[in-house]
Amino acid sequence: MSSSVIQLECQCNNYPWGKKGKQSLAAQFAASTPGGHFKLDESKEYAEMWCGTYPTTPSLVLSSGEDLQKHLNANKEKLIGKPILEKFGTDLPYLPKILSIAKALPLQIHPDKDLAARLHKKEPSKFSDENHKPEIAVALSKFEVFVGFKPLLDIQGLFTSIPILKSRFTNESQTHFNAETLKGIVGKILSASDEEIVEVYETLRRTNKGAFGKYTYIPELLPRLAEQYDKSDPGNLVALLTMNFMVLNKGDAIYVPADGIHAYLSGDIVECMARSDNVLNTGFCPRADRDSIETFTSALTFSPASPNEALLSPQPSPKGKHGHTQVLAPPMSEFNMLVTNLGAGEREVLEPLGGPGVMLVTGGKGKMIAEGKERDVREGWVFFVGVGTELEFVGDDDGGLEFHLAFCET
CATH class of the missing domain: 2.60.120.10 (Jelly Rolls)
Incomplete structure (x- = not known):
């Protein structure tokens, strides 16, 4: 008979945005497991420790090395229970992780169920399931994050008062922004050439700080983001000009809905999401790794629409x-x-x-x-x-x- 409390051995992945060696909390946690097989390599980046049953990075029963999902399948009524089995089946419906973030994750959304099903049918090797992926992130340290869009009036103010933004990304005659206006602006930024993005970047760097109103962090963060990827990365402009930038302290949490735009910038967090690994990336990554701009922008949701809306209060x-x-x-x-x-x-x-x-x-x-x-x-x-x-x-x-x-x- 299986025990109801099972210590797990969890695995880390090595995305380049992760912290290096023992600076990574994810790696420290993986290495702490007594009798585990994880060996910390100081030359590698460790981004995420996965703590669940998703097949790409499954957790193991520490005492036996058995795949946790296989163990649950064999003891499903005792360990999962009939109500959850009837609703979700034997697969755990959620996936917790520890993330250790040294630089910006790709600018991304996680598709809703309808879009995930279409993407999975079209390209199952890239979109490995049909589920949505709303998620929460809980800060274990200072946590910097771009999440959701600024209030529309604030975005409107930036794009109508700063000349290069108005001329490059808006219809000159448009004075009232709505959701479709914002989708159009995001699409234009993501579709711009490297040279156009660099020109806008350099112009914003020379722009007086007062032109950004209350968003004084925009000119301060521009060079930091450009150093992480490049001046030509459109994620710099989408994140800083249209998205909420939040600095959370230990214990603070946010909720990101399916189709919600976000990019984590730095810190250590507990993350938990619906069971899925689907993602659409369009910035803070090489051009070859970017997904369809049309698919990305057409799916965008406009929640949260302010920093306060993003917060998840305990x-x-x-x-x-x-x-x-x-x-x-x-x-x-x-x-x-x-x-x-x-x-x-x-x-x-x-x-x-x-x-x-x-x-x-x-x-x-x-x-x-x-x-x-x-x-x-x-x-x-x-x-x-x-x-x-x-x-x-x-x-x-x-x-x-x-x-x-x-x-x-x-």
Whole structure:
């Protein structure tokens, strides 16, 4: 009979935007697993540690090396539970990750279900599933991110008051911007030649800071982004001129809907998304890696439309019996996330969940008691938690314990 609490061995990938060597929290976490096979190489970038069952980077049962999905398939009613099986099947409907970001990720959207199905049918080797991919990102450190679009009036102000933006990307007679205007502007920027983008970039660099109004960070960030990729990358202009730029602190969270434009810039985060690996990229990447501009712009959603709309606020969770647990509940059915913080010697009891969970220990160390057994837990370790399992935690006397637990209930 399988235990309901299973320690996992998780894998890292090596995208070039990741932090190098032990500077990467994702790599530190992967290397911390006792008896695991991950070997940290100081010469490599480590971008993401995946903690789930998606087949490209699956987690393993630490004690046996068995693929977690195979183990769940063999013990599905005990570990997943009938309600979740009936709604989602045996595949975990969500995928948690640790991301360590040294430079901007590609400017991207994750397609909604209808678009994902069409893309998968047309190009299954590139778009490997038919699912949507709304996601949350929770800061573990200072986290810089571009997400969603600025308020339309603010974008209108920039593109009608700065001469080169008005002449290159707008209809001179248009004074009132709407969603279609914004789609057109984004499309024109993404379609511009390298030479045109460089000319606009250089002109903006020479433009008086006051011309950008309250967005004084635009001229400050222009050279930083250009150094990461190139002056000719259209992502520089789309991100800075049309998107919200946010600087989050540890514990802050955002929600990105399907078709929501975003580009993470720096920091360490816990990310969790619906089970998918589909993405459309159009900037902050080589031209050869960019997807169809028409597909990208036609799919764009205009939510969130301000920084405040992007924020996902934690709420006290009744699942924590001693008041040390909050819940992040995005507007989607695939998962919620519990965040528990314990000081030295503090205790928390989590009531049994109505579906499967994946727990990432993101700080400190302590004890976990489940099924009558006490286990050590410490930063970087990852556990699968089966449906209906009560968990008790005690923070270590030398500094406490923090963990993030993604779970699904009907």
